[in-house]
Amino acid sequence: MARTAAALHILVKHKEKAEEILEQLNKGAKFQTLAKKYSSCPSGKKGGDLGEFKKGQMVSAFDNFCFTGEILTPAIVKTKHGFHIVKILYRT
Secondary structure (H helix, E strand, C coil), X not given: CCCEEXXXXXXXXXXXXXXXXXXXXXXXXXXXXXXXXXXXXXXXXXXXXXXXXXXXXXCHHHHHHHHHCCCCCCEEEEECCEEEEEEEEEEC
16 A cells, blocks of 8 residues: 655635636646646645655545545545645655
8 A cells, every 4th residue: 555645736715716727637738837827825836746745644635535546637626725636646
């Protein structure tokens, strides 16, 4: 079982905005460009890059997705912070 993961994310307040961003990604938009433009998280300035983190380090729903979701396929995850578009880069 993976103990660490690395991911990019874009944090927004509204589900509709998250769906709109996911649609842009599916049409070929660059994740980092959209993160810089839309993310309310400080990581947005770094293209949404969260770096590598350990299992249990992130809020529960986000953590669960990062350790079970499909790698390199952006998806929407809802947490107490809002709606995240998450792209898992790898797990180790």
